Amino acid sequence: MSEFAELATQVMARCEMLGTLSQNPNCLDRRYLSEQHRLANQLASGWMIEAGMTTWQDAVGNIWGRYTSTVPNAPRLILGSHLDTVPNGGKYDGMLGVVAAISMVAMFDGLQRKFPFHIDIVGFCDEEGTRFGTTLLGSRALTGNWQESWRHLKDENGISLAEAMEQFGLHFDEVSSASISRTDILGYLELHIEQGPVLEQENLPVGVVSAIAGAKRFNITIEGMAGHAGTVPMSMRYDALAASAEMILAVERISQQRTGVVATVGKIDNMPNGVNVISGRTRFSLDVRSEDDTLRDEALAEIMQHLGEIGAKRNVKLSVEHI
Numbered sequence: 001m002s003e004f005a006e007l008a009t010q011v012m013a014r015c016e017m018l019g020t021l022s023q024n025p026n027c028l029d030r031r032y033l034s035e036q037h038r039l040a041n042q043l044a045s046g047w048m049i050e051a052g053m054t055t056w057q058d059a060v061g062n063i064w065g066r067y068t069s070t071v072p073n074a075p076r077l078i079l080g081s082h083l084d085t086v087p088n089g090g091k092y093d094g095m096l097g098v099v100a101a102i103s104m105v106a107m108f109d110g111l112q113r114k115f116p117f118h119i120d121i122v123g124f125c126d127e128e129g130t131r132f133g134t135t136l137l138g139s140r141a142l143t144g145n146w147q148e149s150w151r152h153l154k155d156e157n158g159i160s161l162a163e164a165m166e167q168f169g170l171h172f173d174e175v176s177s178a179s180i181s182r183t184d185i186l187g188y189l190e191l192h193i194e195q196g197p198v199l200e201q202e203n204l205p206v207g208v209v210s211a212i213a214g215a216k217r218f219n220i221t222i223e224g225m226a227g228h229a230g231t232v233p234m235s236m237r238y239d240a241l242a243a244s245a246e247m248i249l250a251v252e253r254i255s256q257q258r259t260g261v262v263a264t265v266g267k268i269d270n271m272p273n274g275v276n277v278i279s280g281r282t283r284f285s286l287d288v289r290s291e292d293d294t295l296r297d298e299a300l301a302e303i304m305q306h307l308g309e310i311g312a313k314r315n316v317k318l319s320v321e322h323i
Contacts, residue, residue, distance in 0.1 A: 007103045014099045018043065018083070019091030027088040031155075032126035032137060033061060033164040040083045044123045047102045052109035053121070058178040060141035061125035061170055067105045069118045075186040076118040079104075082127035082138065089128075090193070097191040098123045117186050131155045131164075133323065135217075144179035211291035213262075216300060216322070218286040220247070220307065223317040226272055226280030241270050241279030243314040250306040251286065254299060261290045261299040 021036040021043070022028045030036040041063040045055045048065030055065045063083070066076075081097025101121045108119075129135030132153040140146060151172050153161045162172040199207055224240035248265045255263035268284040288303070290296035304320070311318035 003107070007107060011096070011100050011103050014047065014103075015091050015095050018095045018099070022085075024087065028085050028091055029087045029089065030083070030085045031128075031131040032084050033131070033168045033170075037061065037084065037125060038168065041123065041125075044083065044098060044102070047099070048105075048121060051102050051106035053102075053105060058141070059170060059174045059176075060138060060146075060178045061165075061168060062138045062141070062178065063123040063125070065102070065105075065121045067108065067115075067119040067121075069116060070114050071116045073184075074117045075184045076120045077115075077186045078120045078122060078188045079190070080120075080122035080124065081190050081192060082124035084124075084126050084128050084130065084138075086128050086130055092193045093195065094124075094127060094192075096193055100191050132161050141175050141178040142180050144176065146175050213289040213291050214293055214296060215287055215289040216296065217288075219321040219323055220244075220284050220286055221319040221321070222247070222282045222284075222311065223319070224280055224314075225278070227278040229276040229278055232278060237278055238315050239278050240282040240316055243310060243316045244268065244270075244279075244282040244284055246310050246314070247307050248284065250310065251303055254303050254306065255288075258295065258299045260292055260295050261288065263288045263299065263303065 018040055019028055021030055021039050023031065023034050023036050030040060041057060041061070044063050045057075045065070048055045048063075051065070051067070053065035053067050055063065057063050079097075079101040082094035083098060085093065098121065105119055105121065108115075124138035126132075126137035127135065127139070129137070132150070132155055134150060134153060137146075137150075151160065151162045155164070159167075165172050194207060199205070222240040222244050224238035224243065227237065248268075251263050251265055255261050264287045265284050266287065268282060270279055271281045272279075286303070288296055288300050290299070307318060307320075
């Protein structure tokens, strides 16, 4: 077996190992500031040390490793990806970019190959935003763009972000120390799986990213009037769920008509959510993306116009929260 094949086997085995660290025994689910996050950082740190790197965890919970240059005041080339997952996530999403970078550095260390720059590998602690509803917490800490209001964000169990950080051994007030200087960064490179069908359909092993899709996300709340399914005539109903269904189809239709834009409703909550109760309140997510901000915002304006028209026609109240 060639050295590259051995490294590839190592990468896959380590992805499998990380894939066992889940807070849900039935699927892969590893969220920010969980015990599984702590274990993933420890595992990645150990592999970094084996690869000849020095390691540290920053003030927000990102795990870092440095393959040190012998050149004084050398710039840094940053490689990596994220170690958190969505619920029922894939075992290569994010993890592959961290693990492959570590194996590459291990190869350089074995060859005693040094560079005129540091190679820094980062395992971002939170990209998905699954636990606290705000994405990219790990990388935004590096840019110094954390917001004070995030202190009070809560997970589904009512634990605030500040409380979860304390339980993890971190402190919300110290997050600013995780920010990094822009002056010594040589570049950032991330290996990632394609989370779509194009490469497989085209029978291609790899692709090069040509653009990053900018996303805008919203929570849409529809308030109607709950009522008994057997006694309220159809003509007298203000059904929040039926209104939401029409709105969701409008989102799909509008995005299908516009090239270069994708829009998704991925989450919906319904109340009272009873089999014999007309829906009184629904809440659904909206994610709109494009590599062109103007195209995205034009599609978004059309979507919002149609949502308003549907709400008015059905006599339900529409509230929009930009998240």
